[in-house]
Amino acid sequence: MAGDAVTRAIEDAGVEAAAVSALYLGNMTAGVMERQQQLASLCAHACSLTCAEAFTLEASSASGAAALRTGYMAVAGGFHDVVVVCGAERLSHAPREASTQALTAALDGDDAKRHGESFLTLNAALMRRYLDAYHLSPEDLAPFAINAHRNGWNNPNAVLRKPLDLDRYLSSRMLLEPLRLMDAPPICDGAAAVVLASGRVAVGLAGDGLAGGGFAEDSRAAGDFAKGDLAAGGPATGARPRVKILASAVASGSLKATNFITDLKISTAEASSRRAFRQAGMRHDDIDLFELHDAYTVITALSLESNGFAAPGEAVRLGKDGALALNGRLPISTMGGLKSRGHPVGATGIYQVVEAVQQLRGAAGANQVRNAAVAMTQNLGGMGATAITHVLEAT
Numbered sequence: 001m002a003g004d005a006v007t008r009a010i011e012d013a014g015v016e017a018a019a020v021s022a023l024y025l026g027n028m029t030a031g032v033m034e035r036q037q038q039l040a041s042l043c044a045h046a047c048s049l050t051c052a053e054a055f056t057l058e059a060s061s062a063s064g065a066a067a068l069r070t071g072y073m074a075v076a077g078g079f080h081d082v083v084v085v086c087g088a089e090r091l092s093h094a095p096r097e098a099s100t101q102a103l104t105a106a107l108d109g110d111d112a113k114r115h116g117e118s119f120l121t122l123n124a125a126l127m128r129r130y131l132d133a134y135h136l137s138p139e140d141l142a143p144f145a146i147n148a149h150r151n152g153w154n155n156p157n158a159v160l161r162k163p164l165d166l167d168r169y170l171s172s173r174m175l176l177e178p179l180r181l182m183d184a185p186p187i188c189d190g191a192a193a194v195v196l197a198s199g200r201v202a203v204g205l206a207g208d209g210l211a212g213g214g215f216a217e218d219s220r221a222a223g224d225f226a227k228g229d230l231a232a233g234g235p236a237t238g239a240r241p242r243v244k245i246l247a248s249a250v251a252s253g254s255l256k257a258t259n260f261i262t263d264l265k266i267s268t269a270e271a272s273s274r275r276a277f278r279q280a281g282m283r284h285d286d287i288d289l290f291e292l293h294d295a296y297t298v299i300t301a302l303s304l305e306s307n308g309f310a311a312p313g314e315a316v317r318l319g320k321d322g323a324l325a326l327n328g329r330l331p332i333s334t335m336g337g338l339k340s341r342g343h344p345v346g347a348t349g350i351y352q353v354v355e356a357v358q359q360l361r362g363a364a365g366a367n368q369v370r371n372a373a374v375a376m377t378q379n380l381g382g383m384g385a386t387a388i389t390h391v392l393e394a395t
Contacts, residue, residue, distance in 0.1 A: 001191035002039065002088035003046040010047075013195035014205045015082055020195075022053040022083040024070045026063035027346040029102040033094055043086065053080070060106035061295070062381030063087065064192070064349025065388035071196045072248045072390075081198045087347035088191040099187055103345065106382035108255040119295075122257045122383055123184075124176040127298040129261050131178060134313035138178050141297040142169040143319030145182050145339055148294060151326065152336025154366040159186045159342035183297045185337075190344035192351045202242050243357050246282070246374075247391040249275035257383040266299075266306040268387035269378060273307045276376070276389040284308055287391075288372045289359055290330055291352040293380040294337040303378065304332075331369045334359060349379035353390065360394040 002025060010017055025040040036042070040054035059066040064087030071085040091099045104118050111117055131137065145164060152158035164182060172182040197205065251271035260266065277283065290309070294300040301315040309330060310318055318324050324332045335341055335355040338348060356375035358364045378389045 001090070001189065002043045002086050002193070005088070005191040005193035006043060006047045006049075006084050006086050009084060009086075009193035009195050013197070015195060015197070015201075017048060019082045019201075020049055020052060020084050021080045022071070022074055023047075023049055024055055024057060024067040024074070024083065024085050026057045026059070026065070026067035026085075026087040026349060027089060028058060028060055028063050028106070029089065029091065029099070029345070032102045032105065033091065033098065039088065040086075043088075049084075058346075059386045059388070060381035061103075061293075061343070061345040062349060062379040062386040062388050063346040064351070065353075065377070065379035065390070066250075066349070066381075066386070068194070068196075068349060068353060068390065069248050069250060069388055072245055075196050075198055076245075078198075081201045083196050084193055085196060085350065086191065086193040087344075087350035089344040089346040090189045091187045091344065092189050096187075106255070106385070107257070111256060117257075119383070120176055120179070120184075122261070123296045123298060124179040126257070126261050126302075127179050127183070127296070128177070130264055130298050130301065133264055134316075136313075136316060138180065138183075139166060139170060140316040141183065141301060141319075142166050143316070144294065144297045144300040144324070144333075145169055147319065147324055148333040148337045148339035148341075151334055151367055152340025155335045155341055158336040158340050159188045160336070160340045162340075179296070185295055185339050185343040188342040188344050190342060190347045190351065192347050192354050194350060194353055194357070196245075199244075205242075240363075241361050241394040243360050244393050244395045245390060246393050247276040247279035247389070249273070249279060249390075250386070250388045251275070252386050253384065255382060255385045260384050264302065264305075264312065266302050266380070266384040266387065268384050269303055269306040269380065269389075270308070272387040272389040273376075273378065276391050280391040280393075282374065282391065286374055287330065287376045289334055289356070289369050289375050290332050291334065291337070291356050291375065291377040292332055293348070293378055294333055294339050295343060295380070297339075299380070300332070303380075307378065326367060326369055334364065334367050334369060349377070349388065352377040352379060353392070356392050360392060 149164035304315040
């Protein structure tokens with residue numbers, strides 16, 4: 001999957017494979033689930049990127065964005081002119097218990113063993129705390145899931161291309177009170193890739209392909225895979241907009257979810273977005289769309305609030321008022337997000353960027369956000385232990 005994504009990204013960007021001097025790949029579970037390490041080297045060899053620098057990055061479900069940041073620093077720092085960044089994950093081939101155990105490794109190991117914690121139990125506790133604190137009901141969070149499914153309907157690569165309304169949301173299976181099946185994303189397989197180039201190189205690129213993506217649900221083979229191009233550096237020219245990385249920021253914190261649940265704030269998300277806004281010289285009103293880490297509906301609410309797009313407890317108003325729809329003032333999950341498109345953990349952060357690139361190129365089809373010029377992506381690792389934010393601009 002990763003090799004296919006990388007090959008298509010290189011073709012899409014209009015560069016020669018020989019010009020690519022580094023490959024950075026984000027992955028979370030291959031060492032445990034596949035008994036395979038050094039995926040970046042494996043992928044580079046499969047793509048004939050002979051002797052290219054190749055590293056695998058792991059930051060739980062933020063592994064994709066960690067790889068992107070590494071590639072960004074390599075290009076912006078002058079060490080490479082052209083690099084490829086990829087995210088890849090395969091989870092559907094193993095029993096669900098095995099994938100759950102592999103994902104739980106992103107939590108504090110002692111706490112997980114002592115208290116039997118998992119992402120399901122922690123997000124259920126978080127959702128319960130959020131609803132109680134702000135005197136809300138589960139249906140107040142439903143618009144986040146409904147919006148994601150509405151957008152995913154037009155994405156041929158989405159895992160859950162299923163219509164969702166309030167009745168279907170409320171009638172979905174209860175996973176752990178008050179968390180329902182339609183509050184959670186599907187586990188799936190996927191790979192996505194982007195090409196990063198210095199401003200000097202990007203000016204001469206002539207690629208004219210469109211960004212895309214692909215997933216496999218359960219054990220089915222994946223179809224099309226993501227491809228796109230980003231320019232880190234000066235202005236670019238060509239038949240289609242280039243996309244410049246204006247900001248790349250990271251914050252990390254404890255693997256314990258206690259403070260997260262008590263404070264009802266993702267402190268790492270808040271810190272990384274503040275740094276990103278400062279780097280980009282922008283404010284919240286400058287963001288035309290936000291690809292957030294909507295792993296659970298309650299995480300959607302807390303992401304909007306922690307990043308300053310809504311006051312504490314007020315994110316649900318944005319969902320109800322249509323502000324988060326494609327024609328709203330802050331579109332989110334524009335191609336379905338983690339909720340509908342799917343969440344192949346290590347690849348998620350790259351999918352977010354590919355979809356942002358589609359929007360900034362004006363190539364998102366029926367899901368196109370009008371006059372999209374600036375996009376923000378944020379990828380979270382674990383229960384907010386890592387938050388990586390990027391701000392992108394069409395040039």
